[in-house]
Amino acid sequence: MLADDAILFREGLxxxxxxxxxxxxxxxxxxxxxxxxxxxxxxxxxxxDLRMPPGFADEGIEAARAIRAATPAVGLMLLSQYVEIHxxxxxxxxxxxxxxYLLKDRVSxxxxxxxxxRRVAGGGTVIDPDLVVRLVARxxxxxxxxxxxxxxxxxxxxxARGHSNTAIAxxxxxxxxxxxxxxxxxxxxxxxxxxxxxxRRVLAVLRFLRA
Amino acid sequence: MVRIPxxxxxxxxxxxxxxxxxxxxxxxxxxDNLHNGLLAVAFTAVGLYVVRxxxxxxxxxxxxxxxxxxxxxxxxxxxxxxxxxxxxxxxIGWLGVWPLPLVFVLIAVTLMSFPTxxxxxxxxxxxxxxxAVLGVALALMSALWPVEYERVPLAAPHPLDxxxxxxxxxxxxxxxxxxxxxxxLAWVVCAIARLVRAEGDESRQLRWFVLAxxxxxxVMGVGLxxxxxxxxxLLAVPLVPVAAGAAVLxxxxxxxxxxxxxxxxWGAMAAVVTLGYAVVVVAVGxxxxxxxxxxxxxxxxxxxxxxxxxxxxxxxxxxRVVYGRRxxxxxxxxxxxxxxxxxxxxxxxxxxATVADGTGARQxxxxxxxxxxxxxxxxxxxxxxxxxxxxxxxAPGEPSLGxxxxxxxxxxxxxxxxxxxxxxxxxxxxxxxTRRSWTSQERGLLADLAAQxxxxxxxxxxxxxxxxxxxxxxRRLERDLHDGAQQRLVxxxxxxxxxxxxxxxxxxSAERVAEGAAISAGRVEGAxxxxxxxxxxxxxxxxxxxxLRETARGLHPAVLTQDGLQAALGYLAxxxxxxxxxxxxxxxxxxxxxxxxxxxVVSEGLTNAAKHARAQVTxxxxxxxxxxxxxxxxxxxxxxxxxxxxxxxxxxxxRLAALDARLLVDSGPAGTRLRTVIPCG
Numbered sequence: 001m002l003a004d005d006a007i008l009f010r011e012g013l014x015x016x017x018x019x020x021x022x023x024x025x026x027x028x029x030x031x032x033x034x035x036x037x038x039x040x041x042x043x044x045x046x047x048x049d050l051r052m053p054p055g056f057a058d059e060g061i062e063a064a065r066a067i068r069a070a071t072p073a074v075g076l077m078l079l080s081q082y083v084e085i086h087x088x089x090x091x092x093x094x095x096x097x098x099x100x101y102l103l104k105d106r107v108s109x110x111x112x113x114x115x116x117x118r119r120v121a122g123g124g125t126v127i128d129p130d131l132v133v134r135l136v137a138r139x140x141x142x143x144x145x146x147x148x149x150x151x152x153x154x155x156x157x158x159x160a161r162g163h164s165n166t167a168i169a170x171x172x173x174x175x176x177x178x179x180x181x182x183x184x185x186x187x188x189x190x191x192x193x194x195x196x197x198x199x200r201r202v203l204a205v206l207r208f209l210r211a
Numbered sequence: 212m213v214r215i216p217x218x219x220x221x222x223x224x225x226x227x228x229x230x231x232x233x234x235x236x237x238x239x240x241x242x243d244n245l246h247n248g249l250l251a252v253a254f255t256a257v258g259l260y261v262v263r264x265x266x267x268x269x270x271x272x273x274x275x276x277x278x279x280x281x282x283x284x285x286x287x288x289x290x291x292x293x294x295x296x297x298x299x300x301x302x303i304g305w306l307g308v309w310p311l312p313l314v315f316v317l318i319a320v321t322l323m324s325f326p327t328x329x330x331x332x333x334x335x336x337x338x339x340x341x342x343a344v345l346g347v348a349l350a351l352m353s354a355l356w357p358v359e360y361e362r363v364p365l366a367a368p369h370p371l372d373x374x375x376x377x378x379x380x381x382x383x384x385x386x387x388x389x390x391x392x393x394x395x396l397a398w399v400v401c402a403i404a405r406l407v408r409a410e411g412d413e414s415r416q417l418r419w420f421v422l423a424x425x426x427x428x429x430v431m432g433v434g435l436x437x438x439x440x441x442x443x444x445l446l447a448v449p450l451v452p453v454a455a456g457a458a459v460l461x462x463x464x465x466x467x468x469x470x471x472x473x474x475x476x477w478g479a480m481a482a483v484v485t486l487g488y489a490v491v492v493v494a495v496g497x498x499x500x501x502x503x504x505x506x507x508x509x510x511x512x513x514x515x516x517x518x519x520x521x522x523x524x525x526x527x528x529x530x531r532v533v534y535g536r537r538x539x540x541x542x543x544x545x546x547x548x549x550x551x552x553x554x555x556x557x558x559x560x561x562x563x564a565t566v567a568d569g570t571g572a573r574q575x576x577x578x579x580x581x582x583x584x585x586x587x588x589x590x591x592x593x594x595x596x597x598x599x600x601x602x603x604x605x606a607p608g609e610p611s612l613g614x615x616x617x618x619x620x621x622x623x624x625x626x627x628x629x630x631x632x633x634x635x636x637x638x639x640x641x642x643x644x645t646r647r648s649w650t651s652q653e654r655g656l657l658a659d660l661a662a663q664x665x666x667x668x669x670x671x672x673x674x675x676x677x678x679x680x681x682x683x684x685x686r687r688l689e690r691d692l693h694d695g696a697q698q699r700l701v702x703x704x705x706x707x708x709x710x711x712x713x714x715x716x717x718x719x720s721a722e723r724v725a726e727g728a729a730i731s732a733g734r735v736e737g738a739x740x741x742x743x744x745x746x747x748x749x750x751x752x753x754x755x756x757x758x759l760r761e762t763a764r765g766l767h768p769a770v771l772t773q774d775g776l777q778a779a780l781g782y783l784a785x786x787x788x789x790x791x792x793x794x795x796x797x798x799x800x801x802x803x804x805x806x807x808x809x810x811x812v813v814s815e816g817l818t819n820a821a822k823h824a825r826a827q828v829t830x831x832x833x834x835x836x837x838x839x840x841x842x843x844x845x846x847x848x849x850x851x852x853x854x855x856x857x858x859x860x861x862x863x864x865x866r867l868a869a870l871d872a873r874l875l876v877d878s879g880p881a882g883t884r885l886r887t888v889i890p891c892g
Contacts, residue, residue, distance in 0.1 A: 015709075
């Protein structure tokens with residue numbers, strides 16, 4: 001189920017998703033229409049533009065909240081021309097997983113898009129790599145990230161994007177055990193409390209990177 | 212009782228006085244009686260002139276009465292003084308002597324009643340009664356015994372020859388010693404009391420009067436000290452009624468303050484110079500036992516050296532005495548134009564301070580907006596009242612300016628509408644002490660300043676409109692890019708991605724097929740190359756969208772409009788090439804122009820710090836204070852930031868000025884600090 005006020009983009013996205021084997025069951029021009037449709041016939045994932053009519057502000061997040069309140073099982077993928085840290089934090093705080101936040105550019109990378117949509121549908125959290133790269137690259141005074149090894153920094157970035165240990169292991173061609181060791185080391189070095197779930201971990205890491 | 216109309220009494224009184232004075236002078240010129248004649252003419256002429264202009268002026272009638280009494284006494288005295296003695300000189304001369312105390316009382320009452328024709332307060336009636344009792348007693352003694360004849364060399368003796376002349380003379384001497392000074396003292400004290408409590412036009416009228424009194428006093432003093440005779444002083448007394456008449460009719464035309472000021476300055480200077488001269492010549496001469504030309508030369512040189520600085524000081528003291536804290540209208544207008552042509556920041560505050568200076572007000576508030584919804588934009592002393600007012604509330608009974616005529620306004624202030632091109636765009640409200648009302652000159656000054664304020668407000672409004680229009684244009688451009696080009700490019704990239712994917716898929720399946728069948732390796736390779744090039748094109752397109760996104764963000768950050776200053780400054784800090792210590796304490800949304808300006812200040816500050824300052828760390832603080840949004844961007848770099856023409860800092864200065872804010876650039880070896888406070892209501 002899609003909602004975006006830019007028809008061209010929406011149509012193109014629908015066609016590509018269909019080609020990739022997704023079943024697009026509805027397309028809408030604004031958040032309210034999507035919320036009504038999702039309530040009537042809940043999809044696995046709703047893909048929404050963050051900035052939509054009428055206010056072109058954060059209607060996407062409001063619509064996502066409404067859908068989550070009515071039908072908690074629906075995965076929510078927010079797309080935007082910009083990725084903003086405070087939106088990411090808001091999504092991580094207000095939604096307990098099953099939510100994604102990607103730059104619109106990302107949808108042209110089709111297999112990535114497909115994988116991320118499936119993760120969101122499965123209750124995972126997805127944060128755009130651009131945002132994470134920006135946060136990790138951020139200049140800090142006596143940078144705590146300097147205490148991490150390069151490998152640990154790479155693991156931290158994937159954690160911030162919502163990847164589970166298994167996903168991190170396959171991304172970096174490591175064993176799950178090695179990844180777990182890195183994660184523990186990161187949490188100790190940064191003095192963070194590890195979350196019991198991947199989603200909690202995303203929030204903790206994002207907050208840390210933002211601080 | 213038949214009431215005689217003023218147009219009969221006036222000419223009749225005038226004719227009587229003319230006959231009496233002309234007749235008196237026809238008998239010869241007597242220096243010791245001259246002042247009585249002049250006083251009679253002065254009082255009557257001024258009184259009648261004022262009556263003609265303002266028949267309802269009570270004071271004028273008192274003048275006429277005084278003039279007639281003076282004339283009668285003058286004529287009788289002239290007759291009695293004539294030598295050789297004229298027929299019935301004894302009785303007629305007598306008529307010119309004994310009414311003197313009564314005339315004194317009449318003059319005192321007349322002057323005490325100036326300028327309204329009424330005593331300043333009912334309690335003064337007691338004084339008048341006492342004066343009258345004293346006057347009647349003195350006149351009675353003088354009528355029965357020749358107690359005054361020693362001072363007036365009449366040709367014929369006192370007509371009566373009653374016993375007890377010696378006792379009467381003794382009693383009279385005491386009574387006169389009390390009475391005559393009492394008559395003068397009463398009206399002088401009364402005039403001073405009135406001046407102290409006077410306000411507005413009345414104060415201005417009294418200044419004329421006091422000036423004449425002071426001048427007469429000076430002439431009297433000079434005469435007594437210089438020549439040992441009160442005659443020059445007595446001859447100067449007619450100045451008082453003349454000045455009084457001018458005060459009633461002409462106080463609006465001639466500003467007497469500069470004359471009083473000059474009198475004070477030159478009087479003080481004369482005293483200082485004389486004293487200095489005397490000290491040098493006499494005291495130093497005695498001390499060193501020398502005298503003559505050398506000392507006089509020395510004294511002259513000394514006086515010449517100290518003259519200039521002393522004069523400046525005396526001038527300032529006199530200014531303070533005459534004007535209080537108030538500056539002259541010319542000074543004010545020139546100060547205001549200096550404000551207008553100088554650095555434009557703080558223009559409105561400068562305007563309010565100028566108005567306060569010019570009117571001696573306790574509070575000056577400049578309001579802007581439509582007449583039914585005025586908001587305070589600037590105030591002196593600092594601190595704008597937060598409420599919204601209407602013009603009617605500020606200036607009840609406009610356009611009387613809250614003067615005496617329309618009843619006293621509760622605050623003892625007044626407000627004038629500020630207009631531009633016929634539209635009311637604000638109001639200038641001035642609050643003074645509770646008792647004060649406004650002179651016509653002050654009202655004129657206020658109107659002039661309000662006209663200037665109209666210009667300033669319009670300039671400011673147009674600058675604000677320009678900034679707002681610029682922001683709006685950038686915002687619209689960003690929206691257009693976001694909704695148009697960016698969406699389209701992303702869609703094309705998506706299509707390219709799909710193409711690359713299907714081409715790659717085609718190549719892979721063709722390869723599988725090629726293994727078993729006779730499909731040319733060229734077709735397989737062709738599909739693979741196509742997939743590769745489509746992917747390369749997609750990457751380039753993504754690069755382009757990323758650049759476009761940055762451009763759009765530079766035009767106007769969407770995050771600012773959507774999420775406010777805190778989020779936008781956070782974004783700037785994240786993107787900064789230097790570490791940023793960011794502290795934002797803004798718990799509400801501000802006006803778009805304020806937020807955008809704050810954003811650009813921080814953006815420019817961070818960019819400069821990274822580009823030019825060779826800094827290690829930057830500090831950004833933004834907090835809401837009572838004065839507005841306080842911003843500070845600091846770094847620990849090498850300094851050297853200045854708002855040069857065409858620089859980003861100059862652009863910020865202009866932008867801030869449109870919001871009544873000033874950019875303080877403090878740049879030195881210890882780093883650079885940009886500070887500003889943007890008023891945001």
